[in-house]
Amino acid sequence: MAAQLFAQQGFRATSMQHIADRLGMTKGAVYFHFPTKETLAVAIVEEHYGRWPKVVKEVQAEGLSPMESAEEILNRAAVAFRDDPVMQAGARLQLERPHIDAELPTPYVDWTQLLQSLLVTAKYSGELREGVDPEAAARTLVSSFFGVQHISDVLSHRKDIAERWEETRKLLFYSLRA
Ligand SMILES: CCC[C@@H]1OCC(CO)=C1C(=O)O
Numbered sequence: 001m002a003a004q005l006f007a008q009q010g011f012r013a014t015s016m017q018h019i020a021d022r023l024g025m026t027k028g029a030v031y032f033h034f035p036t037k038e039t040l041a042v043a044i045v046e047e048h049y050g051r052w053p054k055v056v057k058e059v060q061a062e063g064l065s066p067m068e069s070a071e072e073i074l075n076r077a078a079v080a081f082r083d084d085p086v087m088q089a090g091a092r093l094q095l096e097r098p099h100i101d102a103e104l105p106t107p108y109v110d111w112t113q114l115l116q117s118l119l120v121t122a123k124y125s126g127e128l129r130e131g132v133d134p135e136a137a138a139r140t141l142v143s144s145f146f147g148v149q150h151i152s153d154v155l156s157h158r159k160d161i162a163e164r165w166e167e168t169r170k171l172l173f174y175s176l177r178a
Pocket residue numbers: 048049050052053090106107108109110111112114
């Protein structure tokens with residue numbers, strides 16, 4: 001599907017003909033659904049963003065502590081980035097935003113906001129190490145996660161992302177826990 005093409009070769013190198021061929025459709029049929037390649041990229045990014053509230057809700061229904069919820073959401077994100085072409089395409093398209101003439105959401109800010117709110121709750125429930133600033137810690141978790149997923153993508157096409165993220169999260173959450 002189109003997400004796989006965007007994930008593998010990026011926005012600029014992917015033509016509507018490539019997409020039509022991959023989908024087994026005519027180019028006209030693709031244009032019928034998506035008038036431009038940009039609208040298709042926006043749809044994929046929106047699909048990517050749209051998947052996270054469900055993941056967050058599932059984790060928060062598990063009755064974990066705030067700190068455990070933060071850790072579990074990021075663990076699931078690592079697996080999702082490994083296995084889901086829409087996540088992979090969304091991650092690449094958001095890096096290619098300067099070359100996509102369309103309104104795309106600013107990445108990372110929602111992640112930071114979500115993790116910060118969990119870490120603030122963790123602070124007041126005594127789970128957060130004394131002196132740790134929840135906002136700075138949330139930014140560090142997001143930078144670390146997206147750095148790990150990027151390097152894993154470049155070096156192993158994300159095959160080892162779960163292992164790479166596990167070693168990173170162990171260190172990070174060790175430093176965050178009270
Ligand atoms: C927890 C929602 C996170 C949000 O949804 C997907 C995505 C892409 O990186 C986001 C972001 O960067 O903030």
